[in-house]
Amino acid sequence: MATTVLPPEPPAAGERAPRMLTIAADLLPPEIVEARRGRVVRRIVISAVALFTVLLGGWFGVATYQTSLARGELGGAQGDVDRLTRQQRPFGELIKAQNESKAIGGQLSALLANDLQWAQLLSSLRGAAPAGVQVTSVIGGLTTTSGSSAGTPRLPDTSGQKLIGSLTLNGSAPGKPAVAGYVDALAKVHGLGNPMLETVTENGKGVTFTLRVDITAAALGGRYTTPSPSASKGR
Numbered sequence: 521m522a523t524t525v526l527p528p529e530p531p532a533a534g535e536r537a538p539r540m541l542t543i544a545a546d547l548l549p550p551e552i553v554e555a556r557r558g559r560v561v562r563r564i565v566i567s568a569v570a571l572f573t574v575l576l577g578g579w580f581g582v583a584t585y586q587t588s589l590a591r592g593e594l595g596g597a598q599g600d601v602d603r604l605t606r607q608q609r610p611f612g613e614l615i616k617a618q619n620e621s622k623a624i625g626g627q628l629s630a631l632l633a634n635d636l637q638w639a640q641l642l643s644s645l646r647g648a649a650p651a652g653v654q655v656t657s658v659i660g661g662l663t664t665t666s667g668s669s670a671g672t673p674r675l676p677d678t679s680g681q682k683l684i685g686s687l688t689l690n691g692s693a694p695g696k697p698a699v700a701g702y703v704d705a706l707a708k709v710h711g712l713g714n715p716m717l718e719t720v721t722e723n724g725k726g727v728t729f730t731l732r733v734d735i736t737a738a739a740l741g742g743r744y745t746t747p748s749p750s751a752s753k754g755r
Contacts, residue, residue, distance in 0.1 A: 636662065636739055641711060645689065648705040652694040652726075660687030660735065681713060681736035689733065694726045703731060711739025
């Protein structure tokens with residue numbers, strides 16, 4: 521489409537010159553305008569896709585680098601484990617012996633948890649006797665229930681421990697005060713409690729006596745068990 525613009529005719533003498541009007545017109549066809557707009561949109565879309573591709577490639581590179589570092593650290597850790605394992609091989613027999621020793625110790629602890637060292641207990645009985653008091657016989661044993669046999673009188677329990685048995689002691693003494701002192705001394709012996717005098721018989725040389733004392737749970741255990749804090753203090 522062509523437009524011809526003629527120059528204006530000069531005004532006649534005495535006439536005012538006409539004022540020029542500014543006229544603008546877009547004479548481009550719509551097809552060209554749409555084509556230009558399409559090219560701009562394509563440039564924007566292509567630039568966005570290119571930027572996204574660059575960012576995605578950067579993220580993939582960082583992830584690959586971190587994965588490579590993690591694999592290297594894992595390989596180093598596995599190498600350390602293998603090296604330590606090789607270093608332990610010469611001590612395999614020692615480690616096996618230690619494990620077997622621990623297992624045996626645990627079995628002995630379970631087996632001898634209710635073990636009573638009679639020799640030590642009898643030695644404590646004789647050691648607590650005052651001067652002139654002699655223990656001639658000791659009869660006793662462990663019971664499955666606390667307390668003494670049915671029908672046997674006994675004092676209230678003051679030991680604060682579980683009662684696991686009882687002992688009957690026969691002996692001689694210069695007199696009744698010595699027997700009373702022995703009863704008081706037995707109350708302080710570790711693993712014993714509730715001593716009670718049953719009989720005292722006078723003879724020409726002094727007295728003979730029979731007394732009973734309870735065995736408490738503090739007397740149990742020994743070489744293969746861990747003593748309780750109260751037992752440790754008592755010893």
